[in-house]
Amino acid sequence: MEQQQETVLAFKGLTRRFGGVVALNEFDMELTNGQIVGLIGPNGSGKTTSFNVLTGIYEANGGSIEFLGQDITSWPAQKVYEAGVARTFQRSRLCLELSIFDNIMIGAHKRLNHGFMFNVFKRKALQQQIKENYEEARKLLTIFDPELADKMFEPVGSLRMIDRRRIEICRALISHPRLLLLDEPSAGMTHEETRELMDDILEVREMIDGLSIILVEHEMGMIERVTDKCIVLNFGQKICEGAYREVASNKLVQEAYLGGE
Amino acid sequence: MTQSLKDKLIILLLAALGAAFLVTFIAIEEQAEIFALLVFAGVLIIASAKLGLTDKISQSLSRNERLLNLSVIAAMLVVIFWFHEDHFPLLMIATVLLYVVACCGLNMQFGYTGVVNFAGAAFFGVGCYTAAVLGGTGTPLLLVIALGGVMAAIIGSILIIPVLRTRGHYAAVVTIAFGLLFRTFLEVNDTLGGPQGLPVSGMNLFGWDFNSNIQITENIEFSFYMNYVILALIMVILTFILMRRIERSWIGLNFDAVRLDETAAACYGINIKRWKILSFTLGNFLAGTAGALFAMMLGFIAPSNFAFSDSLILVSIVLLGGMGSIWGTILAAGLVVLLPEKLQVIQEYRFLLYAVVMILILLFRPQGVLPRNLRSYIPGWRG
Ligand SMILES: Nc1ncnc2c1ncn2[C@@H]1O[C@H](COP(=O)(O)OP(=O)(O)OP(=O)(O)O)[C@@H](O)[C@H]1O
Ligand SMILES: [Mg+2]
Secondary structure, eight states: OOSOOOEEEEEEEEEEEETTEEEEEEEEEEEETTOEEEEEOSTTSSHHHHHHHHTTSSOOSEEEEEETTEEOTTOOHHHHHHHTEEEOOSSOOOOTTSBHHHHHHHHTGGGSOOOHHHHHHOHHHHHHHHHHHHHHHHHHHHHHOHHHHTTTTSBGGGSOHHHHHHHHHHHHHTTOOSEEEEESTTTTOOHHHHHHHHHHHHHHHHHSTTOEEEEEOSOHHHHHHHOSEEEEEETTEEEEEEOHHHHHTOHHHHHHHHHHO | OOHHHHHHHHHHHHHHHHHHHHHHHHHOOOHHHHHHHHHHHHHHHHHHHHTTHHHHHHHHHHHTHHHHHHHHHHHHHHHHHHTTTOHHHHHHHHHHHHHHHHHHHHIIIIIITOOOOSOHHHHHHHHHHHHHHHGGGTOOHHHHHHHHHHHHHHHHHHHHHHHHHOOHHHHHHHHHHHHHHHHHHHHHOGGGTGGGOEEOOOOEETTEETTSOEEOSSSOEEOTHHHHHHHHHHHHHHHHHHHHHHHTSHHHHHHHHHHHOHHHHHHTTOOHHHHHHHHHHHHHHHHHHHHHHHHHHHSEEOGGGGOHHHHHHHHHHHHHHOTTOHHHHHHHHHHHHHHHHHOHHHHHTHHHHHHHHHHHHHHHOTTOSSOOOOOOSSTTOOO
16 A cells, blocks of 8 residues: 655664653654654653754764665754754744744745845845745645635734644645654644644645654544554653554553553 | 825825924024923824824835835935034934944844844944044045945954854853953054044045035035935945845845744754854944944044943944834934933933833833834735
8 A cells, every 4th residue: 555665764772861861762763655653652751852853953862863865863953954854843933923924934944045145136036936935835824724824924923822833834844844743733722623733734745745744642533543653652762663553552551651640 | 085195195294294303303402492392202202102193104104115215315315404514413413324324233133133242332443443544545435434344244253153152141241242352452552543542534435525515606515524424324225225135035034033943943944153144244244334434424533432331322222223123223323322412411311311211111112112013025015
């Protein structure tokens, strides 16, 4: 049923410590083309840290990260993004005083011309580029919420949390990533809103060829519905991997969740 | 009457009112009259804010940017030509204009990119001393101005590494230290005149002597300061265009992203260092050009012109006007330079008053008196 089994991302023995805390401990994982992987685990188990190490915000203390056949372990955040990884943040990180359009355009950074001469003196060409990108941003946002797409020049700070999450996802998607990292996208949403959001994400995935997704999520319904496989972390260690059903019935996993809270 | 015609009339009316206000304010000397005029202006502004007029007016303004810009230039020209033979008012106006240029530089650094610079006066001073040194060499005037900016940008590059490495308070301390060092360096450096300073010789533009009055007809003579005021106005216009174009481009967006969230910016490919260096360098360049013309206009400069307190004044203009707001900077520079010149009470308690105003602004109106608007990349275009 899979078209290709190309490996997109591979962690090998990935380790990260914060002082005495081992946030990631010899973490191995693999992700293939077009796959959606659920990354779950109790609070403080290292899910966000794995995103931060992967995207170059934190250095790894050990192990390696391979993305599309390249060793990106020590790459800076900018280079990881250029290579095709885009993410959202657990605590939404948008520029609240900027407009929706501005925020989405930050995601399009690698396709824009940032030359001084171009930006200051070639105004016609710049405005052409602005208008083209506006159309694309608008189209993308319309998939998530047509009403929101009519407010492109309103400040993000004036919007509801759900809308902000949608914009953050659009900012990631506009970069045409190969790998999308979603860190608790449904936090603070109702079941209905969560379902809608996930439908939208799946719809967009159909449009971007071979997009793989890692989804960190506490909402198990969502994990069950959309993921191809799940990985469970506890104290920075992978304790289980497999389809949602197998993972959910695993003894270790049940203990971790019971012991975690 | 159509809306667009109404908008245009409002703009023309405001420009005329502004010109009349400025002419009156600069011309009158009697302290009580000045005070009355200020109170009158204040009441007018508060009343129109209460009546909801300011919102309507600002909408009219933003719909007609071009006309607004041209009207303000025309109003400035009226004010300048009104005082064509009066040295002191012209000197004051030129000073305001050059402060606008320098503060736009700081605004590019601080308001756009979030790079603090408490050594604004030092970079302004680099421009001044460049003009003083080049004064006798016959270097063309426009080149002196440009070189003043280039020197400020080059000397600023000394600071780039510490500014990139440190953040917030630490970066502030680094720039404060640099400003103090700069002044001490000037005081002990005899080739640059030491504490007594240096004379700056008058300048020529294509054989036009800037330091002698201009005889127009037998009865009309322009003060030689007209040269400087006009040139300063041109510099303000160019600076305004540069600031606007940067703001309304991807570069402006990158600047904002760096200021607001470095981590998120880095995760979207934005090279933090590149944009901080660009904005720091451009900002210092602007401060340097302003300094160069300022020195030629005064004809004399000394280290005491570039104290820490002068840097603080530049920063307070940016904060008062509003971070990243160009019109705010223009208004605030006018207030901060003109008020103490006109009101002797303020002259004495200048710094105390600045401190109080700064605290009030930061507490009650942190976005400044004329806050920056959301970016509209293309005037009038909203998708
Ligand atoms: N910057 C940091 N400095 C120090 N410790 C950190 C840092 N970031 C994470 N940690 C620690 O690493 C561990 C893993 O944290 P992480 O944020 O990855 O957990 P998580 O699985 O995302 O949890 P949650 O479900 O609460 O988001 C925790 O013990 C946390 O305290
Ligand atoms: Mg987390």
